Amino acid sequence: MFKKRTKIIQAIRDFFVRHDYMEVETPMMHSIPGGASAKPSRPIHNALDMKMYLRIARAVPEATGGWAVSRRCSEINRNFRNEGLSTRHNPEFTMLEFMKHIAITAT
Numbered sequence: 001m002f003k004k005r006t007k008i009i010q011a012i013r014d015f016f017v018r019h020d021y022m023e024v025e026t027p028m029m030h031s032i033p034g035g036a037s038a039k040p041s042r043p044i045h046n047a048l049d050m051k052m053y054l055r056i057a058r059a060v061p062e063a064t065g066g067w068a069v070s071r072r073c074s075e076i077n078r079n080f081r082n083e084g085l086s087t088r089h090n091p092e093f094t095m096l097e098f099m100k101h102i103a104i105t106a107t
Contacts (some may be wrong), residue, residue, distance in 0.1 A: 010074060012096060021072040021098060028055055028078065041080050041091075054080040074098035 013023065029052040033040045040053040041089055073095070081091050 012076065015106040016072075016098065019072070021074045021100075024073045024075050025056075026077065030055060031076065038085060039081070041043060056081050071101045072099070 004051055016023065029043065029045060030051060033053040033056070040056050042051055043055060044050070045052050055077075076094060076096050079095050081093075083089065083091060085091060100104070
């Protein structure tokens with residue numbers, strides 16, 4: 001199973017590289033919750049002596065513009081949602097997100 005997952009992730013990365021996407025990595029911990037309506041997990045950042053929120057979606061860095069360093073970006077990231085556990089729901093999961101910026105000009 002792990003070999004299959006590795007091959008799938010590599011194929012996804014190869015696809016985006018071939019299509020001129022830059023892979024980015026956005027923060028896992030935030031000082032404010034956001035991105036979805038799920039209840040976030042709350043770790044403590046020891047060096048900052050501060051309660052943080054584990055990301056539940058990528059919307060925080062995307063909304064603040066802190067990740068858009070290229071016209072095309074992709075990220076394979078971990079997300080954490082504190083919503084319980086079942087055979088159909090894992091609170092920790094991998095997500096693929098990608099964005100292509102386009103320019104709209106008025107004539």
